[in-house]
Amino acid sequence: MSGVDRVRAAFTAAARQGRAALLGYLTGGYPSPEQFGSCAEQLLRQVDLLEVGLPYSDPLGDGPVIQASSQQALERGATLELLLGEVAALRAQFSVPIALMTYYNPIWSRGEEQFVQLCLAAGVDGLVLPDLPADEASSLIQVAGARGLALTFLAAPTSTSARIELAARASSGFLYLVSVTGVTGMRSREALSEVPGMIERVRRCSSVPLAVGFGISDPEAAAQLSQLADGIVVGSAIVEAARRGEDLGNFAAALRAATTRYPSV
């Protein structure tokens, strides 16, 4: 099964269960190199897709929580090779799709071809690309497309319809709708008030599965957006729970319960 197929299947399966897909994010090598694996396992028992962040020195799309987790993971020796080793071990136990969230310079520095091959060999199903707009990604789209690695580009509240179409066409796994103008992190639910209108706008020009992220920090927000989107992404809130040493399985289970769609009236 290719990465693209596995990612798409996860959305289809959740929809069949009357739910939005739950996408959970955890920074690689966090909360510690030793604990990352078991934290990821706890998440994989609840989420429909696990997004693992490759720690990066200059995460300019991320807010303080993910920044701090990345910096800490790097200080404790996180590397692509170590992270892919963890992914391979998880892949052996779980069939849930795993995507790697990475800034572009780590991809560029390895070479796109080699980076994609390393990911596939470890069982990574897709890439989420926070600083690579689709119009700068033509070669990566070719390299990943030829091998079935799913790519996810972002659409934002500021995006024009033409930009949304561009990102949707280039996204082979799912399209990631950024819910607010800003960086990743927890925000109040009031900030999400623009989202329904944005989702409607995206639906008009895209048919790929649509996941909404940024600022979804609790079951209430998750429930609200699950009525509208194909999937919801929870990142900073999970990283913050990991920092506090909470049981991530319980944390994600509450989010998963909130993804149930109400019967339409």
Place this chain on the structure above:
Amino acid sequence: MQPYSLAAQPWPSAAGRFGRFGGRYVPETLIPALDELASAYLGLRADPAFLADFTQLLREYVGRPSLLYRAQRLSARYPGLDIYLKREDLNHTGAHKINNAVGQALLAKRMGKRRIVAETGAGQHGVAAATVAALFGLDCVVYMGSEDIRRQALNVRRMELLGAEVREVHSGTATLKDATNEAIRDWVTRVRDTFYIIGSVVGPHPYPMLVRDFQSVIGQEVRWQLREQRGDRQPDVLLACVGGGSNAIGLFAPYAYLPERPRMIGVEAGGEGIQSGHHAASISGGKVGVLHGAMMYLLYDSEGQILPAHSISAGLDYPGVGPEHSFFAEQGLAEYVAVEDRGAIAGMELLARSEGILPALETAHALGYLPELQRRIGGGPEQIVVLNLSGRGDKDVAELTRLRQMAAGEVRA
């Protein structure tokens, strides 16, 4: 006085590329803002009213044209070199940074933005941004690394006096790179009402283009002034320090794409030496990568993680270099060399004592290259060298004093 030109140059391409360098590697949220900025600028660069406003502000507020000073006592130390100093240090606020800040503030005003953000290293760009914000009545937030706040306390106080809010950045290396990350995060968050005044020829398209164009007033004046002073002689060498590269591009730009261009030399910060790994010489000691929205020469490790730069001068303490400089380097249009911390200090002291001009530590790297330049080209016919004296050194006095005391064992690091 004729108005300055912001005329289009052969590069960048419509996609914002200088050869393979440049581009727009930023979160999608910013792309529409970059499109809006590019289209506003392309509409205004040839607008006579905009050019008249820009020219008038540069003349009456900044104090342009800056002098082109023939430094005879300095030249006497380097037989074969006839050195001219382009006195950007005499501009209002004390450096070339104000040229670009005025241009971008005019753009912000035309685009109806009420709030500006900026990043700063040495504080010169932060001061310039705070200055134009005051002049135009705009709110201003400047991001500055905590390490630089310590090194450049005078400029922090200046910005605050001008009414700007200085936000301290602790993340990463707590220098210019991280201040830039934070400014971009602020811009992503407040993109609808905020204008990001970037301080160098870095960042996503169209910034490297528009910062170059605004700074090109330096080179445009040099052409007029040298014609006045030396008739038909044009410079043989253009020399400038390079961090992100805005003062150098300002001097080079009007010459760079001419069929008969002078030798253009950019001097990067060699820190404690390229071999030591503690330097900020992205071209001499880096490789092609992506940071802050652009493909350029960059310092990073085998994992693609950005490496901390090191320089005695906060303004050059940046791990990347503008995409157009990267293009010049790869194409051989300009050459890039490195001068170490101690060479910069020597250059600063020499200019202070021979000409009575105290340059910024950034600028001092270009002065520190004169001995090597003289060895290379001093033997033949006399060469006209135009050195961009990009900023004045008052801001560095406290840090130099501290370093001297440290070397003498009077204080600890």
